[in-house]
Amino acid sequence: MRDLRTSLHLRGGPVDVVRGVSFSVREGETVALVGESGCGKTMTALSILRLVPDPPAKITGGEILLAGRDVRHMDARQMRSLRGDKVAMVFQEPLTSLDPVFTIGDQLVEVVLAHRSVSEKEARELALEVMHEVQIPSAEQRLKAYPHELSGGLRQRVMIAMALILDPMLLIADEPTTALDVTIQAQILDLIRVEQERRKLAVLLITHNLAVVRQIAERVAVMYAGEIVEDAPTDEIFENPRHPYTQGLLRSTPAIDEQRDYLVDIPGRVPDLRVPPPACLFAPRCPYELPRCWQEHPQLVDVSAGHLLRCWNPQPFETIERAEA
Numbered sequence: 001m002r003d004l005r006t007s008l009h010l011r012g013g014p015v016d017v018v019r020g021v022s023f024s025v026r027e028g029e030t031v032a033l034v035g036e037s038g039c040g041k042t043m044t045a046l047s048i049l050r051l052v053p054d055p056p057a058k059i060t061g062g063e064i065l066l067a068g069r070d071v072r073h074m075d076a077r078q079m080r081s082l083r084g085d086k087v088a089m090v091f092q093e094p095l096t097s098l099d100p101v102f103t104i105g106d107q108l109v110e111v112v113l114a115h116r117s118v119s120e121k122e123a124r125e126l127a128l129e130v131m132h133e134v135q136i137p138s139a140e141q142r143l144k145a146y147p148h149e150l151s152g153g154l155r156q157r158v159m160i161a162m163a164l165i166l167d168p169m170l171l172i173a174d175e176p177t178t179a180l181d182v183t184i185q186a187q188i189l190d191l192i193r194v195e196q197e198r199r200k201l202a203v204l205l206i207t208h209n210l211a212v213v214r215q216i217a218e219r220v221a222v223m224y225a226g227e228i229v230e231d232a233p234t235d236e237i238f239e240n241p242r243h244p245y246t247q248g249l250l251r252s253t254p255a256i257d258e259q260r261d262y263l264v265d266i267p268g269r270v271p272d273l274r275v276p277p278p279a280c281l282f283a284p285r286c287p288y289e290l291p292r293c294w295q296e297h298p299q300l301v302d303v304s305a306g307h308l309l310r311c312w313n314p315q316p317f318e319t320i321e322r323a324e325a
Helices: 041-048 076-082 104-115 120-133 139-143 152-164 182-199 210-216 234-239 244-251
Strands: 002-010 013-021 030-034 057-063 087-090 170-174 202-207 219-224 227-233 301-304 307-309
Touching: 002 041, 013 041, 013 057, 013 227, 030 041, 030 210, 041 170, 041 202, 087 152, 104 120, 104 139, 104 152, 120 139, 120 152, 152 182, 170 182, 182 202, 182 210, 202 210, 210 234, 219 234, 219 244, 227 234, 227 244
Parallel strands: 030 202, 030 219, 087 170, 170 202
Antiparallel strands: 002 013, 002 057, 219 227, 227 307, 301 307
């Protein structure tokens, strides 16, 4: 993505909710897009697939390049072909993403028949194969089940099976472990990691769970109020975060050790994007803000070998305050 912009057209006028977002995901790589709820992560993902509800939302600028082709210039037929085939998405809540009146098998078969010239029998065989691949027990029986008859963990495995059944280039996973217990979360993450290695998938992981990020991602893009404020390799983000917001996220992660057994919150609240701050969007909450932060909007620049930062006054991250993921 290059300078992607998405706006909501509200009664008071347009509001930019994705503000010049740029990052890339390579084959076989997992990039985590992290930030507080409401910062624009899901809207960014929906923009990639051109699934933003128009109206009131509209992609207003930038490029979305998939293997060199700009998704923004595809017509409706090309987009239907792209979704689920070249790019697949695992949505946040599997119970509402699956159709309650059709069996799991029928929904998997429908995906195959929409994109491949095969018989229904061949599509069902492929559905059974991918169910086994994502380690769903009693797969033949589960194909005949309805979504409400499965546990949350099994429904999420079904969503992953549906996303992988056509062997896409890019998998977008939007909070894939939300509402699952810790054991099931670990299993789902392991499953995504195994399938990524097997298929050389590019994975965009959307989450606010920093422990998940450290387990699975090679690179992290930190999002605040609709824009990327820091983008760096995962180890660099955890060991040497430079943006005050990234530092705040790490300090607010639960950790119990001899240095810290309490949470450190980020003061203030996310800005109202209908009336955003005049320059740096984080300035009203930043402990290191300067007069320049209120006068000039910082650009995302490379500060050290692939570590991108949007800040006028970056600070070192004190070792004693590091949050262990």
